[in-house]
Amino acid sequence: xxxxxxxxxxxxxxxxxxxxxxxxxxxxxxxxxxxxxxxxxxxxxxxxxxxxxxxxxxxxxxxxxxxxxxxxxxxxxxxxxxxxxxxxxxxxxxxxxxxxxxxxxxxxxxxxxxxxxxxxxxxxxxxxxxxxxxxxxxxxxxxxxxxxxxxxxxxxxxxxxxxxxxxxxxxxxxxxxxxxxxxxxxxxxxxxxxxxxxxxxxxxxxxxxxxxxxxxxxxxxxxxxxxxxxxxxxxxxxxxxxxxxxxxxxxxxxxxxxxxxxxxxxxxxxxxxxxxxxxxxxxxxxxxxxxxxxxxxxxxxxxxxxxxxxxxxxxxxxxxxxxxxxxxxxxxx
Amino acid sequence: xxxxxxxxxxxxxxxxxxxxxxxxxxxxxxxxxxxxxxxxxxxxxxxxxxxxxxxxxxxxxxxxxxxxxxxxxxxxxxxxxxxxxxxxxxxxxxxxxxxxxxxxxxxxxxxxxxxxxxxxxxxxxxxxxxxxxxxxxxxxxxxxxxxxxxxxxxxxxxxxxxxxxxxxxxxxxxxxxxxxxxxxxxxxxxxxxxxxxx
Numbered sequence: 001x002x003x004x005x006x007x008x009x010x011x012x013x014x015x016x017x018x019x020x021x022x023x024x025x026x027x028x029x030x031x032x033x034x035x036x037x038x039x040x041x042x043x044x045x046x047x048x049x050x051x052x053x054x055x056x057x058x059x060x061x062x063x064x065x066x067x068x069x070x071x072x073x074x075x076x077x078x079x080x081x082x083x084x085x086x087x088x089x090x091x092x093x094x095x096x097x098x099x100x101x102x103x104x105x106x107x108x109x110x111x112x113x114x115x116x117x118x119x120x121x122x123x124x125x126x127x128x129x130x131x132x133x134x135x136x137x138x139x140x141x142x143x144x145x146x147x148x149x150x151x152x153x154x155x156x157x158x159x160x161x162x163x164x165x166x167x168x169x170x171x172x173x174x175x176x177x178x179x180x181x182x183x184x185x186x187x188x189x190x191x192x193x194x195x196x197x198x199x200x201x202x203x204x205x206x207x208x209x210x211x212x213x214x215x216x217x218x219x220x221x222x223x224x225x226x227x228x229x230x231x232x233x234x235x236x237x238x239x240x241x242x243x244x245x246x247x248x249x250x251x252x253x254x255x256x257x258x259x260x261x262x263x264x265x266x267x268x269x270x271x272x273x274x275x276x277x278x279x280x281x282x283x284x285x286x287x288x289x290x291x292x293x294x295x296x297x298x299x300x301x302x303x304x305x306x307x308x309x310x311x312x313x314x315x316x317x318x319x320x321x322x323x324x325x326x327x328x329x330x331x332x333x
Numbered sequence: 334x335x336x337x338x339x340x341x342x343x344x345x346x347x348x349x350x351x352x353x354x355x356x357x358x359x360x361x362x363x364x365x366x367x368x369x370x371x372x373x374x375x376x377x378x379x380x381x382x383x384x385x386x387x388x389x390x391x392x393x394x395x396x397x398x399x400x401x402x403x404x405x406x407x408x409x410x411x412x413x414x415x416x417x418x419x420x421x422x423x424x425x426x427x428x429x430x431x432x433x434x435x436x437x438x439x440x441x442x443x444x445x446x447x448x449x450x451x452x453x454x455x456x457x458x459x460x461x462x463x464x465x466x467x468x469x470x471x472x473x474x475x476x477x478x479x480x481x482x483x484x485x486x487x488x489x490x491x492x493x494x495x496x497x498x499x500x501x502x503x504x505x506x507x508x509x510x511x512x513x514x515x516x517x518x519x520x521x522x523x524x525x526x527x528x529x530x531x
Contacts (some may be wrong), residue, residue, distance in 0.1 A: 085405045085414065113414045114414060117421070120421055124398065124424065
């Protein structure tokens with residue numbers, strides 16, 4: 001294992017410190033937690049608070065999406081391990097400005113259990129809390145850490161769309177209803193070229209031969225659905241879009257947002273090549289692509305590979321929310 | 334009936350039992366788990382007593398909530414959220430009761446419902462739910478006895494694990510006591526030992 005770290009037990013704490021010290025105008029850390037919260041002048045505006053979080057190792061998820069127009073707080077657990085309910089609750093308390101708090105949870109048993117507990121604690125303190133579980137990964141049903149489908153890169157579209165709604169004054173019930181409308185329209189699938197090394201473990205979670213790829217791998221290295229010899233970017237785009245197409249049933253007149261997400265060790269050059277192939281394929285299907293995004297948004301440490309997220313834009317407001325201005329570390333343009 | 338004083342004493346007795354039997358709990362967890370149930374729980378119960386001794390406890394509900402928060406922040410794994418849930422449900426169930434009329438059975442009943450919801454286990458899956466289910470039923474009939482607790486814990490031995498890490502072992506889990514059930518046994522033994530609650 002070759003990594004720029006100090007003690008493996010300190011990686012999360014030191015990363016959080018580095019992050020908040022790099023962007024103090026956007027975020028700060030709640031004392032005695034690994035919860036990262038807004039630190040801009042408007043942080044206490046009376047809107048619904050949005051809180052997400054999960055295991056670390058997926059940076060810039062989730063702390064990179066804290067800021068005006070997106071999340072109020074993000075709670076970082078240990079690498080690939082859910083944060084504890086007391087920390088999530090601390091974030092909920094900080095994010096509550098009289099309008100309640102909405103939780104965005106990726107579908108992993110540990111995350112669901114710990115966020116639900118935090119919600120129960122908030123209930124006792126009469127903070128209204130609602131939540132959504134994001135399960136956008138269509139690769140497999142049930143997995144090492146999940147009942148049902150896994151929650152992956154599509155989660156950042158949820159952060160963005162709900163964040164814009166909250167910033168424009170939507171109430172907790174409206175956010176809840178919007179969340180339940182958009183999540184079934186967001187689907188993701190990935191392909192891995194190499195496995196990720198968790199610092200405390202010291203070796204990759206899985207290995208692939210030099211000329212081998214695996215379709216459908218999860219963001220913690222959970223097994224996918226098929227291994228193949230290395231293929232061209234065009235072929236990979238074709239395979240992933242075929243899977244997504246069997247969910248969406250592409251037809252002319254449909255509108256989509258497209259996210260190509262790097263898994264951590266794949267150069268942007270390759271991500272742009274892959275996006276180019278995806279857009280060529282979608283052109284052939286005759287669908288309209290209204291929004292695109294490329295980059296490392298939901299990584300898996302040093303895994304090489306990409307994931308492809310499509311969101312069917314059934315409502316014009318969803319596109320407006322994707323385009324709504326934000327000030328975060330990682331969302332970008 | 335529960336009071337701030339006797340509830341705190343119950344939890345102190347539980348903490349003592351967990352600390353004394355820490356290694357034994359780890360050993361129960363070794364063949365069918367990852368061998369750390371005793372260490373994890375002991376770290377949590379010790380932190381729990383620290384918090385309880387420092388906190389300004391105005392009600393029975395405060396005691397359970399303080400205990401729950403300490404457990405969930407220190408224990409981790411599955412045991413943290415599960416014991417945390419059990420205690421938090423007791424905090425909720427006692428919150429709106431008159432201070433001099435908080436019986437133990439309705440609290441255990443609320444905890445059991447919380448455990449079923451949180452962990453998704455059902456009776457017979459070889460988890461702490463088995464002990465809590467039996468104890469809940471026994472308490473409905475009258476004061477709990479040590480024999481009843483023992484029987485409830487022992488009942489997990491012949492079961493095949495269906496939930497939790499032990500379920501990966503399938504049939505090989507048969508013949509071992511479930512560690513979460515053993516520690517739950519300590520919890521209910523401590524209730525009996527406290528002497529005045531039931």
